[in-house]
Amino acid sequence: xxxxxxxxxxxxxxxxxxIRYRFAxxxxxxxxxxxxxxxxxxxxxxxxxxxxxxxxxxxKRHWIVARLDEWSALPPPPVIRGATGEMLPLFGExxxxxxxxxxxxxxxxxxHIVVSAPAPRCTGLVLxxxxxxxxxxxxxxxxxxxxxxxxxxxLAPPPVALSRARSQWGVCTERGAIRLNWRLVHLRPGLADxxxxxxxxxxxxxxxxxxxxxxxxxxxxxxRDARERIELxxxxxxxxxxxx
Numbered sequence: 001x002x003x004x005x006x007x008x009x010x011x012x013x014x015x016x017x018x019i020r021y022r023f024a025x026x027x028x029x030x031x032x033x034x035x036x037x038x039x040x041x042x043x044x045x046x047x048x049x050x051x052x053x054x055x056x057x058x059x060k061r062h063w064i065v066a067r068l069d070e071w072s073a074l075p076p077p078p079v080i081r082g083a084t085g086e087m088l089p090l091f092g093e094x095x096x097x098x099x100x101x102x103x104x105x106x107x108x109x110x111x112h113i114v115v116s117a118p119a120p121r122c123t124g125l126v127l128x129x130x131x132x133x134x135x136x137x138x139x140x141x142x143x144x145x146x147x148x149x150x151x152x153x154x155l156a157p158p159p160v161a162l163s164r165a166r167s168q169w170g171v172c173t174e175r176g177a178i179r180l181n182w183r184l185v186h187l188r189p190g191l192a193d194x195x196x197x198x199x200x201x202x203x204x205x206x207x208x209x210x211x212x213x214x215x216x217x218x219x220x221x222x223x224r225d226a227r228e229r230i231e232l233x234x235x236x237x238x239x240x241x242x243x244x
Contacts, residue, residue, distance in 0.1 A: 017065065031056045035067035037074075037235055070232060078238045082123035082130070088113070088238045090134075091141070092188025099126060106133035127240050135162055138185035145193055146178055149200040149219050158203060169195040169230065172202035186237050187230070194226035 021040035031053060034041040044053050057064070080086050086097040090113065098112040099120040106129050107114050113133075117125050139162055147157035163171065163179040170180045178199045184192040197220040205212035216223050 019064065019068070033057075033060060033064065035064065035071060036231060037071055040064060040068065067228070071235070074232065074235055077236050080127070080130075080238045080240045082115075082126035089186040090137070091185065092191070097130070104129060106130060131240055134185050135182045138162060138180070138182040141189070142180050142184060142192065142196055145189075145196045146180075146200055149197050150203065152219060153200065153204060153215075155200075155203055158200065169234075170199040172199045172206065174206065176203055178203075183234075183237055187233055191226060191230055191233060194220050194223055194230060198223070 019040060021042050022038075023042045023044075025046045026043050028043060028045055030045070031048065032043040034043075042053070042057065078087065080088055080097070082097075082099070084097060084099045087094050088097065089095075090108070095108070095111060095113050098109070098114045100114060100116045101118065101120050102116040104118070104125075105116045107116075113130070115126050115130055115133075117129060120126060139160065143157075143160040146160050150157055158172075159177045161177065161179050162182040165171075165179075165181055168181065169184065170178065172178050178196075180195060180199065184195060198216060201212055201216040201219060205215055213223070220226065
């Protein structure tokens, strides 16, 4: 089975671009494409002939190349070690970390996140205070949004808790509780709203059926674009690490 594709990007200026990809057959009904940090993945129904898959890929060539270029242009995620001057995003806005000596506490200034600690050179304590504060900000911002979207569906505000999952932005349980990744605090609110609306829609449709996506569309019409944007944004989130 082919694992690479030569794409003619511009018929007026013949030039081929060789793209490697991962391919799998599945029970899905349509051909699906995914582009992420590991490259292009292609999934197709079992009975779809290869010529149809190849035609589909060539029709999507500009989308494929644009997404691959977006991923390759991403800067490496910043590493936060707990030092003054480090930059990290808060609700989509880049703020500088400022350390002060004093009683334990964290607050936001105009362009800074100020962390106060008895020993500000103790990076472990600084990171502990900082991450704890970020989680508080996340819950304070996300819980009202869940209540907002639930109200639009005629539902009571669902219980909301934070998650530390590495591969999931959110989850809705069968009991109607929602868990949201605390790292959503780094994203601009409009993009984080996609995750919240997605999980609230699961309160009604605990699946990914057509009914679910239609319901999500009533809460968040631009969910298709947001689903792509959030993966790109997630790849650039800061990592919190003590100096070695």
